[in-house]
Amino acid sequence: MxxxxxxxxxxxxxxxxxxxxxxxxxxxxxxxxxxxxxxxxxxxxxxxxxxxxxxxxxxxxxxxxxxxxxxxxxxxxxxxxxxxxxxxxxxxxxxxxxxxxxxxxxxxxxxxxYLGDHEIMRKGLIEKTIYPNFSEHISTYLAFTLFYTSSLYLQSDKKRELIDEFNKNTQLCKLTEDFVFTTAYMEHDTNDNENVESNPDAKKLFEDMEFKSKILNLKYKFMTQTDCLVHGDLHTGSIMLNQDETFVIDPEFAFIGPFGFDIGALVANLVNSYIHHSVVTKDEEFKNYLLETIKEVLELFEVKFLELWDKQKESALLVDDFLDEDSLISFKSEFMKNILRDSIGFAGAKIARRVFGVAGVEEIRGIKDKVLKQKAEVLALRISREFVMKYENLKNTEEVLEMIKNAG
Amino acid sequence: MxxxxxxxxxxxxxxxxxxxxxxxxxxxxxxxxxxxxxxxxxxxxxxxxxxxxxxxxxxxxxxxxxxxxxxxxxxxxxxxxxxxxxxxxxxxxxxxxxxxxxxxxxxxxxxxxYLGDHEIMRKGLIEKTIYPNFSEHISTYLAFTLFYTSSLYLQSDKKRELIDEFNKNTQLCKLTEDFVFTTAYMEHDTNDNENVESNPDAKKLFEDMEFKSKILNLKYKFMTQTDCLVHGDLHTGSIMLNQDETFVIDPEFAFIGPFGFDIGALVANLVNSYIHHSVVTKDEEFKNYLLETIKEVLELFEVKFLELWDKQKESALLVDDFLDEDSLISFKSEFMKNILRDSIGFAGAKIARRVFGVAGVEEIRGIKDKVLKQKAEVLALRISREFVMKYENLKNTEEVLEMIKNAG
Known part of the structure; x- marks a missing residue:
């Protein structure tokens, strides 16, 4: 053909x-x-x-x-x-x-x-729709897709075959390298330059070298950490759902990358919605629902991922009986903490890039009132900065929620 | 054909x-x-x-x-x-x-x-040969091969092409995963079982869960960190040299892996020689030469790698002017520290695997006197443990030398 x-x-x-x-x-x-x-x-x-x-x-x-x-x-x-x-x-x-x-x-x-009975999650959240099964569904989705395509499940030969299949998604990975990790933090013609010009918040961001150094570390992780097959663009516009069902669509950015990248994208977009409601609707109940969702997604993901891992005695990484039971539990716990950390780091980058970079999100760039929009931007940059500066030392999901709430 | x-x-x-x-x-x-x-x-x-x-x-x-x-x-x-x-x-x-x-x-x-005028470095070092140009040569080799095949030099598309070329070196990577990171720390029929049986040092190693958990982290890094094209087996048996020239041979284990892997292999094998001379010849002068060589290799590598990096304003990782001068210097300095850390972690694994695992090295397994051989093994395990338990927090090469000297 x-x-x-x-x-x-x-x-x-x-x-x-x-x-x-x-x-x-x-x-x-x-x-x-x-x-x-x-x-x-x-x-x-x-x-x-x-x-x-x-x-x-x-x-x-x-x-x-x-x-x-x-x-x-x-x-x-x-x-x-x-x-x-x-x-x-x-x-x-x-x-x-x-x-x-x-x-x-x-x-x-x-x-x-055709998902005729489902709506794009981003729109649903703007309209304050509560999805009672979402955390349960998406945590399963994340645990299964990330675990089963990783070296914690696959043997080395299968993992390398998987890398072969996805390694050459060069152009879309490059879009992420550019738009998520680079151009959104500097003068660039793809940015939302009408907003950038003479905007002190943009100037502050572009000159925040401490923050940008951390972004560079995250970019390096993105480019060189081959944990598993990730969706690569798991924002709330890639999720279609209703009260009963949840579908993940549009994985054209799929590549072999870090565990935390999809989780981070999702958290970032839930935070974007939180910011929207903090500034526009001021609906405390819905904001709490969003915070609760972030917490549930992170915690359920960990539980489910560990459940899958516990069943898998042999993989590229592990052979049975290499560690004793207690040491294996500690090893896994530390491993999960690192996934959480990376997730929040990536979430930080994903939040910041939407403020002045190409392809803003409806929740923030779509706010008509200029004062409110600027308020939302400042809040986004504040949460993003907290995430990016502190992700490496995070201990648990409580700390993530605290960072979001305290920024408001 | x-x-x-x-x-x-x-x-x-x-x-x-x-x-x-x-x-x-x-x-x-x-x-x-x-x-x-x-x-x-x-x-x-x-x-x-x-x-x-x-x-x-x-x-x-x-x-x-x-x-x-x-x-x-x-x-x-x-x-x-x-x-x-x-x-x-x-x-x-x-x-x-x-x-x-x-x-x-x-x-x-x-x-x-044909390298007729060159000898295998391992043998030369056992015979206490001093190679005055070695540190200079090998640090250049390491800096050039690692830098020019990394995302600090290549653009993303070229890096992905390189991954395509080497990704399927599955079997030899698996040998390393097994023999360097797994079987050498547990009961296994490929081990030097004549020595393992009823050997309290082997028992202690196989039961050292703290150490083995760290080895597992290093194994995971080996499997998933795609920094650059590494030789993959850069021990002193893969180096042929004389007073004037240095050649690196046998890169059949080459793959896209962590920066620190080749450096670590080299350090490990210099340490093996140091252990040999600590126990067998007790030649303090030659031991000092070996320590000095380790220090020079690590420090010259860093200088030369940074020189190449400073010339390269644009790469997959960096675009010009993303960071200001000072921040870029700090970023690179932290990056180099991480390479040093990983190198010493891998060196630790590479030292320990030679003690009871398959394919021991002449310097230790070749010691005829049983008492001396056991002494060398204990020293190897002690230095290896220092390296593996502490590599993540290393600050400079001085600390590496201290760990080696203090173990003796």
Missing amino acids: QYKELDVDSMLEFIQDLEVIQEYFGSDELSVAEIGDGNLNYVYIVKSKQDPKKALIVKQAVEYLRCVGEEYALSRERMNFEIRALKKFYHYLPSFVPKIYFESEDMSLVIMQ | QYKELDVDSMLEFIQDLEVIQEYFGSDELSVAEIGDGNLNYVYIVKSKQDPKKALIVKQAVEYLRCVGEEYALSRERMNFEIRALKKFYHYLPSFVPKIYFESEDMSLVIMQ
């Missing part, structure tokens, strides 16, 4: 010939609409005209960064990594990852389950 | 057809002899009968671990990594790496410069 960038019409033509589409929709007439609002790809919904509840999602990568335009070239190979990651994660957690119906690396295209 | 395991006769036949051999030796008659005493491969010397100074080395990998025998299967693919690493290192440092005349990944074979 030769690659061709599709539009609504050619997409309809393309999919009508596919067996899976015929199986799924039978003889129904189909409609196609483009619904993508992401930064990278085009996303289409294909619906049955007879039964609009019958629908699938088609996602195609194009040769450029959608949110910037055709002048920002970006290889469509990224879809290969998204497909590979979706399949891996689905394998471990079929109830948290959309089902794939069709994939083509040639066409940089994937057809998958 | 189809792979065929060669012997002296078929080797002669094979090389006589090669253009490079005809060029190098002209019409001279050739003799071939097997001279390998390593653990893995067969090594032949090809000489001109007319002028025995004209000679080349031919190295061929076989499908098993030579030192154990045909029952220990080991893919000959390892030669691909050796060839790739030799070429990379030669590229940066043609005066410290043997020249390659011919290579064939199909035949798992490489023909290279």
